[in-house]
Amino acid sequence: MAPARVPTPRPGDPRLxxxxxxxxxxxxxxxxxxxAGCARAGIPAIGLWRGPVAESGTAAAARLVRDAGLRVSSYCRGGFLTGPDRAAALDDNRRALDEAAELGAPCLVMVVGGLPEGDRDLAGARERVVEGIAELAPYAAERGVCLALEALHPMFCADRAVLSTLGQAVDIAERFPVGQVGVVVDAYHVWWDPQVHAAIARAGARIASFQACDWILPLPADALLGRGMVGDGHADVAGLHDSVLAAGYTGDVEVEIFNADVWSADPDAVLATLARRHVEYLA
Amino acid sequence: MAPARVPTPRPGDPRLxxxxxxxxxxxxxxxxxxxAGCARAGIPAIGLWRGPVAESGTAAAARLVRDAGLRVSSYCRGGFLTGPDRAAALDDNRRALDEAAELGAPCLVMVVGGLPEGDRDLAGARERVVEGIAELAPYAAERGVCLALEALHPMFCADRAVLSTLGQAVDIAERFPVGQVGVVVDAYHVWWDPQVHAAIARAGARIASFQACDWILPLPADALLGRGMVGDGHADVAGLHDSVLAAGYTGDVEVEIFNADVWSADPDAVLATLARRHVEYLA
Structure with a gap:
């Protein structure tokens, strides 16, 4: 990780x-x-995950966030709409939407699912995603939660998400009312795309979430864990951030890092680093 | 690897x-x-690499291929045009073009290069690729060798090739005369792309090479080695092959597999497998 080049911002710093x-x-x-860590570091928002929320209980998690004066920026995650058991997937997504609403999350991040075992019908899987979103959109609207379609890096196309470009996510979102279905712009997943800035401009009010982390080299043995702190890699996160702002996005910059080194570090130090990087590159 | 479902075709089989x-x-x-292995297996063409050709000597390699009655389908590889030492890169590409001409290769596969250390200017790197191709195209034309731009999977954007989609490669190729600059359609690199069939149709006579191999799971620890035999993974190689044929491509189907298991297997058995898979899926 690069050395600190700005002082750690203090809680209440408007740049946070x-x-x-x-x-x-x-x-x-x-x-x-x-x-509690966010409160100490002066980070005013948090993106929650279903696993830890289930451990706390949804109502308790909602209370913890509210009592600390934080807001929820997103809820991770729904999706996985491409498998054979469609009814179970839809039920699970409805539960996730209920939880998101209870937590006050504006959006549920949708990782749409990959290709079933032995399946090569990518167009068919992509069509099932559209059908699943169509089933869920009215339910999401009733709960006031936006379905945020996340294009994942194409290296996850087979096993995690057949949505591979932001443009493709926008194409699907546009079939539904604004606010019901939007898109996630995750720098790690889309930075390489020659059409990404055009897709961001087209997304406009559809941008439900902006996620920041960097593409670092070498690729790790576990491809899921190759994400770095903003500024440590090759993704022009600041340029993507400029584009989402130009497209009218006024929401949070959510830092999402899957990385074994980050996970083994002192979490308070991790929060301090991401606050510094935010100030240095994006604020 | 899936079990054999068709008999191994014999040399002279028209499907090869x-x-x-x-x-x-x-x-x-x-x-x-x-x-010699190709001759035994009845495989009529070979894609050569610079390293082994240098070990044989270019003239000797050309003679070996000619004497066996094979043709050369491509020469791998040129490119790496994005680094700081532009003059050296161009010189090296000119040498590769000389060798390709001597070998009778119709095209030099161009892996264009990634981002230099610490660099986040992806648009700038992509512009340097166009400039480098513009410098090399007349030299390639004089030697009768087509510069075949290869879009690599976006997971190699930072370290190997800032050309990440076939559409992007076609956009560049179209600035030059047909025959001087073309594109490679490599199933492994482009199978995920929602626009790939449209890009293939647009490429038409620009398609200089079709490379076949499959996207297998799980991703291996070394991301370079995750390629499988056609039929073992999730890429619809047959569908891509149909599209290149529909676009007018009449060249070879070149099987290029980077895979530690394949490399540790008996090479004659590997050739037999790829001949069977070719018959089963593509011929």
Missing amino acids: ARLSLNQITVRQWGVAEAV | ARLSLNQITVRQWGVAEAV
């Missing part, structure tokens, strides 16, 4: 006003610890 | 008429062994 911690970044912590 | 072995698939072998 739009920073959010996605709690996977401090996977060692449960909801209570993450919320 | 368009099959080519990219020699990296049998990395254990030098040019002489690979050429």
Whole structure:
């Protein structure tokens, strides 16, 4: 990790006003610890995950966040709409939407699912995603939660998400009312795309979430864990951030890092680093 | 690897008429062994690599191929045009074009290069690729060798090739005369792309090479080595092949597999498998 080039901002620093911690970044912590850590670091928002929320209980997690004066920037995650058991997947997504509403999350991040075992019908899987979103959109609207379609890096197309570009996510979102279905712009997943800035401009009010982390080299043995702190890699996160602002996005910058080194570090130090990087590159 | 479902085709089988072995698939072998292996297996074409060709000597390699009655389908590889030492890169590409001409290769596969250390200017790197191709195109034309731009999977954008989609490669190729600059359609690199079939149709006569291999799971620890035999993974190689044929491509189907298991297998058995898979899925 590059050395600190700016002082750690103090709680209340206005440059932190739009920073959010996605709690996977401090996977060692449960909801209570993450919320307390955000409060100590002056990070005003948090992206929650279903696993730790289930451990706390949804109502308790909602109370922890509210009592600390934080807001929830997103809820991770729904999706997985491409498998054979469609009814079970839809039920699970409805539960996730209920939880998101109870937590006050504006959006449910949708990782749409990959190709079933032995399946090569990518167009068919992509069509099932559209059908699943169509089934869920009215339910999401009733709960006031936006379905935020996340294009994942194409290296996850087979096993995690057949949505591979932001443009493709926008194409689907546009079939539904604004506010019901939107998109996530995750720098790690989309930075390489020659059409990403055009897709961001087209997304406009559809941008439900902006997630920040960097593409670092070498690729790790576990491809899921190759994400770095903003500024440590090759993704022009600041350029993507400029584009989402130009497209009218006024929401949070959520830092989501899957990385074994980050997970083994002191979580308070991780929060201090991401606050510094936010100030240095994005605020 | 899936069990054999068709008998191994015999030399002279007309279904092998368009099959080519990219020699990296049998990395254990030098040019002489690979050429002899192709002759035994009835594979009429070979894609050569600079390293083994240099070990044989270019003239000797050309003679080996000619004497065995094979044709050369491609020469791997040129490119790496994004680094700081532009003059050295261009010189090296000119040498590669000389070798390709001497070998009778119709095209030089161009892996264009990634981002230099610490660099986040992806648009700038992409512009340097265009400039480099513009410098090399007349030299390639004089030698009768097509510069074949290869879009690599976006997971290699930072370290190997800032050309990340076939559409992007076609956009660049179209600035030059047909025959001077073309594109490679490599199933492994482009199968995930929602716009790939449209890009293939647009490429038309620009398609200089079609490379076949499959996307297998799980991703291996070394991301370079995750390629499988056609039929073992999730890429719809047959669908891509249909599209290149519909676009007018009449060249070879070159099987290029980077895979530690394939490299540790008996090379003659590897050739038999790829001939069977070619018959089963593509011929």
